[in-house]
Amino acid sequence: MFKQKKHILLIISPILLFLACHPKTSKVRGNNYLNFVNPLIGSGGHGHVFVGASVPHGMVQLGPNNLTKGWDWCSGYHDSDSTIIGFAQTHLSGTGIADLGDIIFMPVGKLPSRPMKDTASFAKTYFSTFDKSTEIAKPHYYQVKLKRYQIEAELTASQRVGLQRYHFPKNSEANVIVNLEESVQSILSRKGTLDAGIKILNDTTISGYRISDEWAKDHKIYFTTVFSKPILKHQILSGADTVYAKEANGIRLNTILNFENDNQPLLLKTGISYVSEAGAALNLKTEMPGWDFEQTKAKAEEAWNKSLSKFDFEAQDSTIVTQFYTALYHSQIAPSVFSDVNGDYRGADGKIYQAKGFTPYTIFSLWDTYRAVHPLYTLTDERVADYANSLLAIQEQQGTMPVWHLVGNETGTMVGFHSIPVVVDAYLKGFNLSQERVWNAIKGFEDYNQLGLKDTREQGYISADQESWSVAKGLEYAIDSYAIAKFAAQTGKKEAFKTYFKSSQNYKNYFDKSTGFMRGKLSDGSWRANFNPYHSIHMEDDYVEGNAWQYTWLVPHDVEGLINVFGGENKFTTKLDSLFTVKSDLNEGASIDITGMIGQYAHGNEPSHHILYLYPFVGQQWKTAEKVCEVFDKFYKATPNGLIGNEDCGQMSAWYIFSSMGFYPVNPVNGMFVFGSPLADKINITLNNGKKFKIIALHNSATHKYIQSVKLNGKAYTKSYIMYDDIMNGGTLEYTMGSKPNKAFGLTKTDRPVSNP
Template identity: 40%
Template sequence: MRIILAAALVAAPLAAQTGRPSEAVNVFIGTGGEGHTYPGATAPFGMVQLSPDTDTGCTIRDCYGHAAGYRYDDPTIQGFSHTHFSGAGHSDLGDVLVMPVAGDRVALDPGDAKVPGSGYRSRFSHARETASPGYYAVTLDDAGVRAELTAGTRVGVHRYAFAAGRAAHLVIDLRSSLYNYPGKILWSGLHLRADGTLTGFRETRGWAPGRKLFFAMRFSSPLTDHAFVDREEKVPYKGFAAPGRGSDAVAEKLGRQLEAQLDFGRLTKPLEVRVALSGVDENGAVANLEAEPGDFDAIRVATRGAWDRALGAVDIDAPPAMRTNLYTALYHTLLAPSVWSDADGRWRGPDDQVRVATGYTVRSTFSLWDTFRAEHPLLTLVQPAQRTCDVVSSLVASREASPYGILPVWQFAGRETWTMIGYHAVPVIADAYLKGIRCFDAPRALDAMVASASYASYGGLGEYMKRGYVPIDKEPEAASKTVEYAYDDWTIARMARAMGRTDVAAQFDKRAGYWRNSFDAKSGFLRARLANGAYRTPFDPTAINYGSDYTEGNAWQYSWFVPQDQGALFRLLGGDAKTVAKLDAMFDFDNSKLDYSHAEDIAGLIGQYIHGNEPSHHVAYLYNYAGAPWRTQERLTQIVASQYKPTPDGLSGNDDLGQMSAWLFFTGLGFYPVAPGSNEYVIGRPFVSRAVMTLPNGRRFTVAADGLSEANRYVSQVTLNGKPLARSFIRHDEIMAGGELRFVMGAVPNKGWATAKAARPYSISGY
């Protein structure tokens, strides 16, 4: 039956839609509030994220709000730098800041945003700012320059139109960075090559200690003069001076606080600057620059096409605000993991060694604690399988290059940051394998997964393996670690069994049950235990503190994290009714006496449900497991309405490299991967009247919602390919076969749909 369907479902080109998909994106969503997104130019998964930085001169604490460089409320732009995270809760990057300056006086410091003219920064207005995927433009009022940005995969292109008659300059400020602080910049360099190419590098510490980035820059007009300046004071010993002084050519400058002033004279046409990055070396950056030829307009058109193709994986029919939210969400999910290897395949690994990747593109920027949940599962539906295989091969190659011999935890620019907890590269790999994606080396991957789950020095794993839980007196955040390890272990077991490695499967199946060892049935909460077996006291399920029993959360959020065995959890909680009551208690909790302002990334609160951070993300879907899918539908309605808007402050929390957006995208379509590795998506309710996915295998899968309206927020009926679907989940293979998932929406709950045990989503003990 499926085979017969398949032929009919293989996609023909979609009929012309109303406008390009890229036009439905609002790249400013998340640039205010807590979203930490950036509005600048980037290609899908591009190595370059060329975006305005409105402020970087901040201490570490102040930096949080400027994690992506740009804040919508800021009045000035400091410059345009080439690397940014989309929605990270911690930050770094902001590399190779370029700022156009016009006139005879060139300031080399950014100056005070409150004092116009005090530096090279410039005021700007949103009225003269526009942006879309792969393109950003703004008028720099003080400089009198129209600035445009676009980007290819490893290339960013600037176009600066200077006012007629004013001398054109660029300032390259290698001192500028996000999460900057004294001593961050370890070393940097500028080289002006004989052919006019400017190359350079920067080594920094901080979030990723010893990170190296190289660049190459070419200009559409020749330099009339240049100066390389070392702004570092008090260098006890600088060595001997290199050739070049005053107006003489300076070929090279090395130092810790470098700037370049580039002069172009009075130009009769806009200045275009092509910049490529490399993680390998300056020659790699030059090669990357040459691998993507073309001027500003050519790169802009090519990248717009790439975005239209990528976003065109789904054709969405929904109310305008929701359509914008969903396309923007999809856009945000297609930014990371970003390209890290050079065009020739060379890449720098976590051990700082350069290797060559063959058969795949190395990717980095892995915010895995966030993205294992929905971001990576989404990519298996909207991107070619090779994209996921790039991810898996990159993870495995990184592990093999890791000084620790384990998979990435939170990695960018090829380097490990040891941020957050778990070994969540594991569910990403298992999810891919179990979905039948096999363009990677599975035995090597399983080996990497087992190694990561067995590295005793990491996050209390030694204790976990010995005792069946992480003891809080040996390791902070022990409760969260215990349950996340147990889930990750379950995905290892699943993949190992599918590979016929029953030895590994048995070992990790056992560990998958270790969540029980930290669950206090008496209080009904996951709790941290001491090495002596006792639960740690005092216990306050609302407390959120760094280094506490939990990770960026408390007992309310973390007690629900058993994706591999929700049924067993719910039995511990006393059954369906008590579970529903406890879920309700979470959402309806009265926070009025609580203050979480000390904790970063605790935003988007609905009672003790915290949508702005990931531990809550699957919780609204759990009513399904207790036989009350209509309650899930209600909660999703509540969350979507309160947590997402098509405005700069439209994300209630950090987008976390696409996870917040992936949640919305799945939820908008009506289902969500509560347990990656299960090959099931739990059905919620759709927020689109129709969405047609063109799947990686070329087939089409349609979601339709008859009668959808604000009032009709409940699912009355569901059919899959015309047949009633009595269960509250759908399997991955059912989607990949192509077909139609059709909802009939109603104003009142259908409390009889999918309530039976067998109709509920996967759970070990439920089957």
């Protein structure tokens, strides 16, 4: 178990060596929380995390792009790769589809006189390998040496500006390639770069833009870059004008800039904007008027330390501390600031708006993050109202609540309209949102006709012969309807409550009592034939990235109702037990996202994340403790392969953060956190209302994983959950841990979690 003291040797980079050799500690030393962040965790395997320099929730994620493209390079970087084509201003972190990774700068020495043989892209003519043993990766700073040119590159950032410093060797040419042709990866059915352009404004300044059709169909980004030395000469490469550029649709521009190599480093600072080149220039001038690299780096470090310090986490093993703070870091990359310093931003309708009363954000991976990331933010993040108001603004501009919002684009990725529970949860928890604006945004959900919702309204289920992913969609829509019903109940809208509560119960129409599974139902009301609960085909099934074993439990808003459709607690518990003991085999063609298997429980994908926490609803909290510890042990490691599935903009990490504290939000809008088994020995949390909440786990260890008793503010506390308001009032939660289950803890019905407290 990760609760044990143990020694781990990591030989990957200086920062990892430091962490591996760091002595065991029970407290972060010197309050430099970045000492316990390892951005390379999750950069291998299928974690897809961003590696590079940024500030919390910044517009810029400045980091390297590998030459390779593919699913495991969705962030632009993968631990298995040792190539670099340049340093891009933006990146996604942990997603399962690639985009961004654009506006690339690459320092080079002498360029080849002609492209390499069989070159498929300009980048293949100039890329370099790098030495991982000298790579330094921190949240606020990235350093690497390009072996081909013997150039050392350093990166840091502010919110909207990336700052780079290049050290050229003596007697080397000093060239910088600006590559607007490449990004991380184009989806095969999309066109990639549609248009791009570069202007040489003066001898130290360039500006430009890139417009692309990738995951975001209409992705517009603008930049202004200032260099610390004059540009001596430049060569603009476009279309057929050069052997280096790839012929394609529209204009694709790449530029080579030449500078004097006077044995002093070359610095370049790049402001970006999703509005205009003027906006990029304003962002640059406002945020980074000077050239002090060390000061900028220090400010970025300070920003991360301030953000991470909301949790003062103690454990016996420094590896656990590293995993916790790395998870916290990963949860704070997105959502990302989307407006310029003057408040201008590009709306979901393509128009330019002036933000009033809030800061717009983008990159909302809502199918993932509504489950735990956004409930986590409601504890400590002062931006919660901004996130919610951003989602409300998107609804006003595009006419529907967001599904997966990416730089001004609705990608429609995955299922459910889970901006609804995010906004409702923020409102119900008292964040500064207009009741009228929230209601105007969510009340029309019942009238949506797309993606199977018309079927849901007219017959209570989605016809599997008419709509793909019918079961997954239907179950997720029921959660959204529940959130609206909850809002309606709290604001006195009785008729709306009845309508949406009824829709929230539609999950029952997918449950087949004869098999004990949620399954696809045809237009005539019959079940889809040849049912196999282990079966999953990614694009053609009734489930998305899962099968019946995993989706049958996706009723976090009405666990009592799910227990009833099973036929009572005994049948429910027997079936839940079997989830973790049946074979883990998957059919050929199953989604590659189904990973982290314990039986058919799949921790590598989000629909499973709440399932471990269902046992307390039937009075068996101790079983949750066992399963949570098994997941800690098997699926979270302090290595590049340390995440069992896509990080998904913080959700894989948010599960770890909550579970480390000893509880998890099964229902994303009822303000209840269900107990599991804490990893932390002690956590001091600074809440976003300014109060402090302390968590203590007495006698905590690998063998003492079971909660024996709980105290809240010094008084005996017998419930197997805690409410949001109890946390936000401040105080102390104290677990006493033991080596054997206390099966009486949380056994009585009055002490069990409920869906509607």
